[in-house]
Amino acid sequence: MKTEIKETYRTKHLPFSELLLERVRKQSELGVPEIYPGFDGTDADSGLSTDGYLKNDVFQKETDLLRRRPFLAGFQDTLSKPGDCVSTNFMDRNWILLRDEKNDLRAFANTCLHRGTRLISGEDTKSIRKIVCPYHSWTYATDGELLTSGCEAGNKKLREIPLMETAGMVFAGETNEILDLIEPVRREWDEYKLDSYVPFTVLKEEGEYNWKVGVEIFLETYHIATLHKNSVAPVVEKNASVFDPIGEHARILIPNRSYKAAEIPSRKDLIITYFIFPSTILVLFRDHFGLIQFQPISAERTRCLRAVLIPEKPKTDRMVRFWEGNRDFFFRTTSEDLALAPEIHAGVRQSERIYPSSWEPGIFHFHRSLGNAE
Ligand code: FES
Ligand SMILES: [Fe+2]
Numbered sequence: 001m002k003t004e005i006k007e008t009y010r011t012k013h014l015p016f017s018e019l020l021l022e023r024v025r026k027q028s029e030l031g032v033p034e035i036y037p038g039f040d041g042t043d044a045d046s047g048l049s050t051d052g053y054l055k056n057d058v059f060q061k062e063t064d065l066l067r068r069r070p071f072l073a074g075f076q077d078t079l080s081k082p083g084d085c086v087s088t089n090f091m092d093r094n095w096i097l098l099r100d101e102k103n104d105l106r107a108f109a110n111t112c113l114h115r116g117t118r119l120i121s122g123e124d125t126k127s128i129r130k131i132v133c134p135y136h137s138w139t140y141a142t143d144g145e146l147l148t149s150g151c152e153a154g155n156k157k158l159r160e161i162p163l164m165e166t167a168g169m170v171f172a173g174e175t176n177e178i179l180d181l182i183e184p185v186r187r188e189w190d191e192y193k194l195d196s197y198v199p200f201t202v203l204k205e206e207g208e209y210n211w212k213v214g215v216e217i218f219l220e221t222y223h224i225a226t227l228h229k230n231s232v233a234p235v236v237e238k239n240a241s242v243f244d245p246i247g248e249h250a251r252i253l254i255p256n257r258s259y260k261a262a263e264i265p266s267r268k269d270l271i272i273t274y275f276i277f278p279s280t281i282l283v284l285f286r287d288h289f290g291l292i293q294f295q296p297i298s299a300e301r302t303r304c305l306r307a308v309l310i311p312e313k314p315k316t317d318r319m320v321r322f323w324e325g326n327r328d329f330f331f332r333t334t335s336e337d338l339a340l341a342p343e344i345h346a347g348v349r350q351s352e353r354i355y356p357s358s359w360e361p362g363i364f365h366f367h368r369s370l371g372n373a374e
Contacts, residue, residue: 005322009287009311012266015191020244020253021265028240028255033222033359047355048367050348053210059299062211062278063091065373069278070173070182072293072305073097076165077198077313079105083127083142087120088172090295095161095172096120096131100142107161107172108144113153131158166190167282168197168309169291185249185274192267192284194309200288200323202307203331207338209345211279211296212366214304217337217344218273218281218292219243219362221254227340231333236271243361248277248369250362275362277369283330287311288323290330300345306334 014021027034052058071090074097078086085098087110094110096119110118117135120126130147131140139147144158164171164179166186173179207214217223221241224232241254252273259269272284279294288310295303308327314320348354356363 005287005319006311010267011193012268013191014266014270014272015188016253020242023242023244024240024253024255024259024265024270027242028237028260031238031240033239034242034361047353048363049353050351052367053212053345053348054299056299059210059296062370063296065370066091066278066296067093067174068178068374070164070171070179071295072169072280072291073107073163073172074170075199075202075307075309076105076168076170078125079170081127083129084125085120085128085131085142086125087118087122090172091297094118096158097163097170097172098128098131098142105163105165105170106143107163108158109161111158112138113146113155113158114138114151119158167192167194167289168199182249182276184246185276188246188251189274189282194289196312197289197309198311198313200308200310200314201327201331202305204303204305205338206297206301206303207342208300209302209341210299210348211294211302212370213344213348214292214294214302214338214341215275215279215281216356216363216366217341218283219250219252219275219366220356220360221252222357222359224254227336228333231329231336239359243365245365248373250275250277250365252362275366277366278373285326285330288326290334292334302341304338306331 023034073088074086079097079099082099082101082103085096088095088097096108096110098106100106110120112119112133114136117133119131119133138151140158141147144160146153146156161172162176162179167189171182224236225238235256237255237257237259241252244251254271256269259265262269268286274282281292283290288308291307293305297303308330310323314323
């Protein structure tokens with residue numbers, strides 16, 4: 001279909017070294033998965049204990065770790081006007097995300113200074129002029145300042161949470177140091193010029209599986225030929241991806257069928273997946289991207305958020321249809337992945353060990369990062 005999409009949204013630029021692009025070319029010619037440098041194979045022999053997917057003490061340690069990492073708190077576009085406000089949750093964290101009178105996005109702990117009542121409820125965006133507690137009406141300005149006079153609270157301001165805005169998304173973390181952990185990946189996203197991006201569709205669902213089972217499906221491409229044989233497999237080179245760690249995060253480059261013949265490969269020749277440790281995945285296509293975030297609920301239950309972001313709000317029905325087609329493709333293929341998550345988990349429950357292969361270096365990188373994380 002011919003579309004009215006602006007060419008500027010289709011930047012050709014790939015922010016990768018020649019060396020990395022050459023690694024992808026080599027794999028697409030060989031047609032076997034790459035074993036990334038540093039992978040010594042011994043992990044594959046011993047496998048992984050399944051305790052890590054089932055035991056509550058492991059889960060407790062992981063939730064502590066997740067608190068020390070940023071998470072996707074929302075989208076810039078859903079808070080477009082001053083006073084727009086929403087409550088955002090990640091595990092037991094509950095924060096207010098709002099656009100203040102100066103048009104800046106801010107986040108605050110969603111808890112009244114008086115007796116702790118949740119100030120903003122529900123997942124829909126609301127338009128407010130002040131934050132008013134539903135219990136005794138203590139009132140706060142959009143900069144978090146307590147306005148009600150004569151109230152004795154240890155603090156006169158709601159606790160502010162640092163935010164980072166990038167590619168139409170808003171990430172939040174308890175401290176600036178925590179937010180800085182995404183910096184290496186954010187700098188690379190800047191090169192794709194994704195700042196105008198808006199969510200086209202957002203889906204949330206829960207399933208019976210450990211959150212790591214969900215993440216791991218997106219850290220390897222070995223399954224594409226089988227699980228996605230009628231969706232992704234026909235457009236990408238078989239078993240040709242390159243897994244490339246960025247500290248605890250990673251990028252996975254999956255060449256399309258056009259990659260081999262391209263003199264200088266560009267965005268259209270690759271599907272680029274970013275893994276933001278520990279539970280967020282961004283899949284970059286030529287002119288839109290998909291997002292997946294796993295939120296653990298318990299060792300055996302997980303909430304998954306999926307979204308498709310596009311360069312700007314569609315202005316014509318034709319553009320709506322165009323993006324619907326792209327969105328449906330992303331949701332269809334990721335539904336193939338997510339449908340398998342409870343099946344994997346059910347099997348893991350009955351095994352003592354599992355044995356990821358040397359063709360799935362992302363799994364080992366993930367577990368090593370979990371083990372080393374501070
Ligand atoms: S708990 Fe908020 S005003 Fe009392
Ligand atoms: Fe998949």
